[in-house]
Amino acid sequence: MGDGDVSDPAPAGDARCGDMERICRHCDHExxxxxxxxxxxxxPIEAPNAVAVDAPPPVIPASAPPPAPPVSPETPPKKKSGAGKAFATLALILIVGVGWFVVLSRTARRDASRALNDPIDVTHDHHAPEDTYNRAPQSPENHRNSTSNRDNARTMEKTIRADDDVIDALxxxxxxxxxxxxxxxxDDDRLHAQGTRDQLDALDRFARRLKAREHDATSRQMATYWLNVDQARAxxxxxxxxxxxxxxxxxxxxxxxxxxxxMHDAIRGLLRYVQPEMQSMVDISRQGD
Known part of the structure; x- marks a missing residue:
């Protein structure tokens, strides 16, 4: 083999390694x-390009917890001022008073309605006729009489005019x-008198009868009056x-x-106040001129 033509064969182990990469180690399946x-x-097949089965999962960095909201400091409860307390007390009293008034008004209305709806018990009083008369209310005339009696008890004044001799005698x-x-x-011909209404009327009636001229044919009466010596002379x-x-x-x-x-009536009316215990009048005879 020449140096340039023949290349070195690959080692057997390299091919085996490639095959082993595809052959299962458990069942030798390719x-x-x-x-x-x-x-x-x-x-699982262990190969350089395969992902290791037993490798731990990738670690994901935990996200930081969200920041807690700021906690504001706890503020103490506000104390009510004196004016606020007084106003609250006044409002409470007003509410209670209005409620009490409403309750009372409803109770009174209910009682009045019940009284109107209740049957009326009629009772008959058996009194003697004279008792019924005494129990009867006074008539307007009686009211006038009671007013007149109060006026009679009041002190009044009056001036009497007459001749000087009559004024001196009175x-x-x-x-x-x-x-x-x-x-x-x-003065000589005026007399100022003070007394009740009846007393002054009797004095005025006597003075007027002294001034009146009577007809000669008027029938006259004889009467005897008893007074003390000085008053009899006057x-x-x-x-x-x-x-x-x-x-x-x-x-x-x-x-x-x-x-x-x-004239006798006028004399008796005046002497009733001058000499109350006297024997006012004794008729002896009725004579004419």
């Missing part, structure tokens, strides 16, 4: 060059302390100055008067 597993027994008749009519002489002096025809006879404390019935 597989393709790039087979990973034996087609007969399924065992002043002496009414000046004693036991007489409830208080009199003061304003009444006699007043009657002596009357314009109508009056006959007066005085005997100490007694006074006999012949005059008309109207």
């Amino acid at each position: 597989n393709s060059e790039w087979a990973l597993y034996c087609a007969r027994c399924g065992a 002043y002496r008749l009414l000046s004693p302390q036991h007489v409830p009519i208080l009199v003061t002489r304003v 009444l006699a002096d007043a009657l002596d100055h009357a314009r109508s025809k009056i006959i007066v006879r005085r005997d100490g404390a007694s006074l006999r008067v012949l005059a008309s019935g109207e």
Whole structure:
């Protein structure tokens, strides 16, 4: 063999290595060059181009955990101010009050409705007729009388005008302390009197009867009045100055008067306050002129 024509044959081991790369070591089955597993027994084939079966899986680097959100510091609860507490208390009281008012109004409405729906019990009072009369309400006239009684108890004032002799006699008749009519002489022909309405009306009626002129044919009556000596003299002096025809006879404390019935009524009305305990009038006879 020449140096240039003959090339060195490849070593046998190299061909065997190539065959072994395709031959399964377990069952000697010849597989393709790039087979990973034996087609007969399924065992993995160890070859330079094959991936090692027992090689560990590639390590994948773990991803870093996401960053935690920032934790804000815990803020302490805010304390309520004094004004806030007062407002909250006031609101609570207002709510409770409104609720209580609603409950009371509903209760009252329910009670009123129940009272209207309840049957009315009619009771008959058996009273005597006079008791029923006393229990009856006062009529408007009675109300007027009660008002008049209150007016009568009130102190009033009045001025009496008459001749000076009559004013002097009335002043002496009414000046004693036991007489409830208080009199003061304003001047010669005027007398200021103070008392109740009835007392002043009686005094005014007596003074008017002294001024009145009566007809001669008017029937007259005789009556006797008992007073103390001074008051009997004062009444006699007043009657002596009357314009109508009056006959007066005085005997100490007694006074006999012949005059008309109207004049006697005026005398008795006045003496009822001057001398309450007197025997006001005794009819002796009825005479005419």
